[in-house]
Amino acid sequence: MSADSGCDRLPPETDQIRTALREWYEDEHRSFPWRETDDPYAILVCEVMSQQTQLDRVLDAWNGFLDRWPTVDELAAAERADVVGFWSEQRLGYNNRARYLHEAAEQVVDRYDGSFPTDPRELQELMGVGPYTANAVASFAFNNGDAVVDTNVKRVLYRAFDVPDDDAAFEAVARELMPANSSRLWNNAIMELGGVACEKKPRCDERACPWRAWCRAYEDGDFTAPDVPTQPAFEGSRRQMRGRVIAALKEHGTQRLADLGPRVRVDYRDDGTYGREWLAGLLEDLAEDGLVDVRTRSDGDRVARLKR
Incomplete structure (x- = not known):
């Protein structure tokens, strides 16, 4: 892929992506004194x-x-x-x-x-x-800089938007993403994202990564990157379980949690380690990402379905 086509990998919701990162950074960033001075x-x-x-x-x-x-x-x-x-x-x-x-x-x-x-x-x-x-x-x-492209930023862009491992492509996408006249906040925010959430070993859910809804790696479980050449184990991972939830809802439609659980894990037990609470956590993540709806029926049973 040419460097000029790097921006073709960005989702159409660019404004939402920018807002999500800015709000996450303002709420979650580490405090260092050099971030409090100009x-x-x-x-x-x-x-x-x-x-x-x-x-x-x-x-x-x-x-x-x-x-x-x-x-x-x-x-x-x-x-x-x-x-x-x-x-x-x-x-x-x-x-x-x-x-x-x-x-x-x-x-x-x-x-x-x-x-x-x-x-x-x-x-x-x-x-x-x-x-x-x-x-x-x-x-x-x-507040007068270009988009910063360091190792952390490359890792984020590679994983989130499938940007090829090419310096010119990284720079093109980084420039496209950065809002005008916002280099101070934006560069701090995207480097922080790579430093605490999208590390070599990712902590997407733990750090509430704001780009999970758009992230290719979060969706398919492949967290390789230019500085992370070995793909982490996918079998049994949370990414795999999320995929199974989506697949089961696509195949069977709206389901009670008690019916959905065994289709996600064969060892599912309502009160077990991989039980109702564990499944509810997966569904909560998917709901926050706009992928599923979870509701309580009049009989008190909770059901899940793909969001339309």
Whole structure:
């Protein structure tokens, strides 16, 4: 498939997809202090520190760095050996990043009079700042970035919308999805989705992934991705059971839960591990995704049917 056709994989409900992700992020995202600031200096420090380090580990180092050098001017005036020493003590790896960060601070002070450029292309003129970091700073500090495409975002797009493993296709779909003038919120949200729900081992239901209703992987149980080459076991999985519910309702129409259960699992028992409560949970997920209706009849029995 050509890169230009990547957007053909998007469902027609693009506005609903955007709204679902935005609302999920606003309700569910992890709290980090760099998400509560629009200071480009603080954001640049975070981006450089987190290039190969988990965010939870970055937190103490980031706070300590900003306590010692709270502004770009103070970092520029610092001894480079002190900056590198701090980096090494925090075990942040690749001490050249500390040197580049110090030199970038000097550039901001000397060339830009202490004010960061706001455009991603101009931010790339800073030492050690590549396209990804420049776009992240432009997005999170100035709401002036393009769609971020990192490993997490690729995994989400590959699984959810079957985007091919092609950088140009990922970038095209990411741009199409991102609402205009929303790079700060959107890029944070889609990276968070990949970081906590669509991880290498997905936690779709546990993290209430907002894209389950549209997600190809959630529907068919194949959670491979560019960085996840081995397909997780499907046999006995929740994805398989969801599929069996749909298949049984398609074949037999409206059914009592007591009749539906054995058609989903041969070991179904009303009061067992795979019983009425377990089946109700599957049906609740499918109802939230707009796939089934569940109602209580006048005789008190609950029945399920495919949503029309």
